[in-house]
Amino acid sequence: DAMVIQNPRYQVTQFGKPVTLSCSQTLNHNVMYWYQQKSSQAPKLLFHYYDKDFNNEADTPDNFQSRRPNTSFCFLDIRSPGLGDAAMYLCATSRAPSGTKDTQYFGPGTRLTVL
């Protein structure tokens, strides 16, 4: 089945130790998104790629970076995780940006714990 896959599902890292979360998709969608969702809060968009074009949200900290080496894969790099970065990180895809009425398909998320 076509889907959005996130690995790992659970990630534990130490304060300040770089960590990478991965997302892959078999939907062949143009757009890939990364969201941060803290407990009992709404998902917050960090950035997205439209094909190879990177679009950063204005309030996304510099500590968060992303790479998209090909259509199928997208990575979220947290250079120096702080305790406040502990959250669920959700990857999503869409055929086209949501402004053109397309829906987003979400992966199961990676729960990040920072010790």
Added chain:
Amino acid sequence: SQQGEEDPQALSIQEGENATMNCSYKTSINNLQWYRQNSGRGLVHLILIRSNEREKHSGRLRVTLDTSKKSSSLLITASRAADTASYFCARTQGGSEKLVFGKGMKLTVNP
């Protein structure tokens, strides 16, 4: 706040009852979408309603949109224990590609 606001924030009902969740927003929209999130999982898309539409159905789900009141409602009929989840409304607006989520509403359906 730019977020949509779901109302109520938490709802507990018995299996078989209907559940209605409301979402309000402050700016004009292109479309409004409803998502479900089971505990600790990703979001599942339920329904998308465009700004020129007033009502859409999908199985036991019914979504209405009132752009004059800047509000939408999600009705789940004949609820089941498996409907227990958090529900989010999300919207796109203007020329932005961004999907703006509301705070979410936790629905508990008791067997």
